[in-house]
Amino acid sequence: MKKLIGIDLGGTTIKFAILTENGEVQQKWSIETDISNNGRNIVPNIIESIKYHLEIYGLSREDIIGIGMGSPGSVDLENGTVIGAYNLNWESLQPVKEQIENGTGIPFFIDNDANVASLGEQWIGAGKGSNNVVFVTLGTGVGGGIIAEGKLVHGVGAAGEIGHINVDPNGYTCTCGNIGCLETVASATGIVRLARDMSEQYAGESKLKYLIDDGQQVTAKIVMDQAKENDPLAIKVLDKFNFYLGLACGNIANVLHPETIVLGGGVSAAGQILINGVDHYFQKYTFPQIRNSTKIKFAELGNDAGIIGAASLVKRQS
Amino acid sequence: MKKLIGIDLGGTTIKFAILTENGEVQQKWSIETDISNNGRNIVPNIIESIKYHLEIYGLSREDIIGIGMGSPGSVDLENGTVIGAYNLNWESLQPVKEQIENGTGIPFFIDNDANVASLGEQWIGAGKGSNNVVFVTLGTGVGGGIIAEGKLVHGVGAAGEIGHINVDPNGYTCTCGNIGCLETVASATGIVRLARDMSEQYAGESKLKYLIDDGQQVTAKIVMDQAKENDPLAIKVLDKFNFYLGLACGNIANVLHPETIVLGGGVSAAGQILINGVDHYFQKYTFPQIRNSTKIKFAELGNDAGIIGAASLVKRQS
Structure with missing residues (x-):
């Protein structure tokens, strides 16, 4: 049986x-990413690591149908190039596909990392068996991927900018320059921002307020943990977060009517308390027919969503 | 050359x-729709009309590749049935495909009317040549259709409920039971609702306010016409409408990054004043990369979008 590499x-x-x-x-x-020298070692390191491991596992390039990769930055699917991946120091155009195909002799496919993770969840994770899946990652930022009628939606190129759905025209300024993007309130830093702001206006007893006023470092996890322990301020913060995320998910569902909206990323680790709260507002802002059929679920593949979804690119495109 | 029927x-x-x-x-x-007798004459009338006109035009059924139809109500694409089309008095399941194929001997395809109109605009109208098009109809209600990566998006079945995108969690109650749906402010009745409400709080001179206070019948067209004549209240109402519609279109674009958002329906007849205003807010609420590439345009096919899009179903599915 032939194999895939992700x-x-x-x-x-x-x-x-x-x-x-x-x-x-x-x-x-896994290997470390060597971003020195404008990231020039990255692709050669990938090629070498693949060759080495194929040898270890007794596989030849004929055993591999193809290699799929999820990359940060702006990905040109057709040409297999990447540009503007600043965390890799890839500022100029990188001909990744050409280099990897030349170096390994194996067909290569690429897409951006958020899209690839959503493909993983749709293939064998929380969205398994469904042709209409929306994936929302709640991490340092908020990102996502859209699968509609079985196809990964790129649109002109930047589809899936779920973090920049506007949820509050009078809200906070986002790193993108707009005001009120979902990311300003539903990312890890967004939750802390909400907690700090709401703490200032909160007069009652609260451990969370004490931590903030005391100048201790407050993270999204601390806010979520305090909410689970019934801290009254933390519950208010979580409710506001749920409102924004439920509104955004509701509006996506009104447009696309997916079977599943999959929540992933570090913030989603908060667990059931989060799904219940988001679902409450989701119900409130969705058209009845949609509300009764679209389900909000947690991602199932964790950190493996990327490698699994990347491998699925091969099956989709080869 | 073979033909299509829409x-x-x-x-x-x-x-x-x-x-x-x-x-x-x-x-x-065209023929009148005979909704008497629970709409039982509708399909026989369609069959008879097709046969009669094929004869008039000297065409046989072998000249026709297929028949496509856009229908109100809840359409089952695969089985070709319709249920719950209340304006046709079709409350129970109608086996439309079976009846029309038996009656004409020509392959038959069906989808719902808003979806079909968007296919028309994407095929040879304002979205021509683009694989990613969003169609928004602004009429008695607000509806729409989504084409992503060349595919018409149905999702679980009700995708394209653009009128029920939430644009104001503290807004008006919608016919669907939710609060703040786009339809409550961007449909023909929605604009009048905005005008009446804003008139109550408006103290200055205004022809529009005079008409409302005088108990005259005010329509969306009157509001738009007054805005074009620089009536200060009408301009405020139009700006509010533009804000809501621009926000909704912006959020759709943040998710799908279409090349074109096509505005159709009676309200869009207001013309350039409307596109400019909607685009102002669209720019404000979209991610930079999207703002610079997605265009908002008027529908080009008018009342023919339905028949043209319906015919395109044949090409898509046969």
């Missing part, structure tokens, strides 16, 4: 996997 | 067209 290229590590055609991960390894 | 089934009239494979309308006619 690569998740990040600013700190590059993750690799060898998978069956059904998406089962058989081998997994 | 049908636009409405509550008052049924429009028909015979088109070339390139979407050129060669013949056009």
